């Protein structure tokens with residue numbers, strides 16, 4: 001079943017066309033990332049789905065019901081961007097207030113709230129006023145309140161905004177946990193690296209229209225580009241490979257081979273082996289999501305040269321996390 | 330309960346801003362002030378004096394007290410109240426100085442007459458002073474005197490504070506020709522309500538003759554006290570209430586806050602209505618605390634339990650509801666606290682002004698009628714239609730404006746009537762006896778309810794269509 005389904009969804013604010021016919025489809029149990037520049041209409045899309053903004057055309061359905069009705073809202077969790085929680089509440093009382101509005105029973109709330117706040121990592125401060133919280137702590141309360149009633153689908157608008165690297169990793173872990181338990185998650189984000197790490201599928205929105213939609217793997221795969229690395233000291237026979245009819249170029253200390261139509265990489269590998277060279281690295285090159293993003297937005301000079309693909313970038317994040325981890329212990 | 334959730338949230342917000350605490354502290358001060366007052370019954374002699382004028386310019390305190398809701402009756406009063414002077418009070422049955430006893434008053438008719446026309450009797454004493462007294466003893470019209478004297482007690486008898494047993498002339502014993510009368514009064518279970526009472530401060534520990542100037546018949550004294558407390562208290566309460574509640578709506582509508590409420594499974598108009606009711610409940614509770622507290626301590630201190638005055642709690646809440654509806658509407662449209670406060674206070678002043686002007690013309694009309702009636706009795710020419718205020722287009726316009734605008738001032742009048750009736754008689758069933766305004770309170774409530782509906786409806790509609 002499609003959890004979120006829009007067909008030719010349009011929304012105007014006066015003369016501004018925020019959504020100009022968006023068609024998308026989010027399946028049950030997946031993490032879906034919506035990307036787009038500032039003002040692309042990402043937030044507008046969520047607000048339309050949740051009934052915060054009305055007056056739209058087209059079709060929008062949530063969990064099989066018409067989007068925006070009070071009933072369907074009781075089944076979704078939402079973290080808005082730029083949230084502004086009433087700061088006279090404590091973390092605990094805020095969740096209690098929202099929980100009551102959501103119809104969660106009193107006993108259930110008393111049981112759930114400490115657990116949720118533990119999960120998002122602010123249990124020790126839950127009885128302090130929100131005005132004493134740091135930005136990241138507020139963000140964590142925000143994620144907590146979106147989980148208050150065990151929603152079937154969770155909308156997160158910039159969930160890791162203002163959160164430190166360790167916190168970001170924790171949140172990623174939390175989202176993957178939720179996914180395991182069957183929740184569907186819809187994320188708006190600018191942090192492409194993050195989206196790449198956890199989203200099953202992404203869509204790119206631009207000026208209210210959908211540019212691309214698909215799985216992260218499919219979107220970032222670059223057909224026919226292979227990156228080859230040899231054992232230290234060995235030199236890639238560039239001229240010979242070119243003679244075989246391939247387009248080969250050095251890239252830092254590795255070599256990139258570009259297949260033309262109908263070509264396969266196997267003859268190149270066979271040739272290198274035959275030459276007695278030791279293959280240490282062979283990978284079909286992928287574009288980073290960022291490259292893809294910049295490319296779809298008309299910026300034709302992504303700094304691809306510095307990037308060796310997706311793996312590298314996520315590694316960077318892992319390194320950062322490790323540094324943070326070390327610092328903490 | 331979603332309503333309770335929003336109520337709790339509003340209370341938390343008000344508590345957080347300290348204004349609520351300030352309001353509660355002020356209420357506590359008022360309650361404390363009322364609690365330290367003491368009320369000491371006066372003697373029968375002093376009590377009976379309230380039926381008589383102290384000088385020729387002022388009507389008797391009792392007349393003023395019993396007709397305070399009919400100013401035109403006092404202003405247009407035909408009579409000669411300062412002719413009579415209380416000479417002596419005799420106990421005829423029961424304990425001395427008790428409101429449960431019966432008394433006889435010995436009254437001398439030697440005062441100076443100073444009535445507003447008609448019924449003028451040459452006072453005996455004046456003729457005496459001029460010398461040729463013996464020659465021309467004034468004619469004393471005993472029957473007229475007795476009728477006149479009766480009017481001093483009639484109002485009290487009518488409400489049931491006393492019974493006039495008999496009024497009879499007594500033999501002239503000093504030979505100076507001053508007519509004397511004996512008034513036999515019987516007590517009723519309600520006599521204590523008009524018994525002279527002298528207030529004291531600091532739990533009665535501190536007494537001083539000075540406080541006697543505040544002595545008055547109990548019910549009247551309590552009514553005036555309550556009137557001051559309510560007049561000052563409700564202004565402060567409403568002002569505080571406006572300030573506190575004007576934060577509710579704009580704060581709720583802040584970007585990043587409203588989204589979180591709108592995604593909850595509750596429709597927008599219900600959300601707004603709950604928020605409105607939450608604010609009202611909040612005012613209801615604080616008013617309840619203040620009025621309930623004052624009612625309790627005044628009851629304990631004076632023995633006069635004005636249970637009906639507790640009606641002021643819903644009444645002031647309703648008064649506030651009218652203003653809060655304005656504030657909600659302004660808040661939803663402008664999302665500005667300052668605009669809400671200013672426009673709501675502006676509306677308050679405007680409604681107050683309309684009410685005051687209406688009250689003024691109402692009194693003018695009554696006075697004109699009293700005057701016309703007197704002219705008719707005296708056989709004089711009535712005023713020409715074009716000289717009269719009543720019936721002119723100015724008055725008609727004001728009446729129409731008053732009729733269709735929110736009736737906050739009517740509610741003030743109603744509160745006054747409630748408090749007066751209750752302190753004076755202990756029975757709100759008597760309300761229409763004291764109500765000489767020719768308006769229907771139900772109309773006032775209805776028109777005000779309609780206005781609340783209009784403001785809330787407009788606010789809901791705006792809130793409903795808006796993108797956040």
Ligand SMILES: Nc1ncnc2c1ncn2[C@@H]1O[C@H](COP(=O)(O)OP(=O)(O)OP(=O)(O)O)[C@@H](O)[C@H]1O
Pocket residue numbers: 013016017018036037038039040041042043044045081796797
């Ligand atoms: N309430 C509103 N009234 C008028 N215009 C609006 C409103 N909300 C959004 N817009 C306009 O709609 C367009 C889309 O805005 P939206 O907030 O959906 O963008 P976004 O993709 O979420 O951007 P960002 O990444 O900066 O959060 C923008 O041009 C914005 O100016």
Ligand SMILES: [Mg+2]
Pocket residue numbers: 042043044081157188
């Ligand atoms: Mg946005």
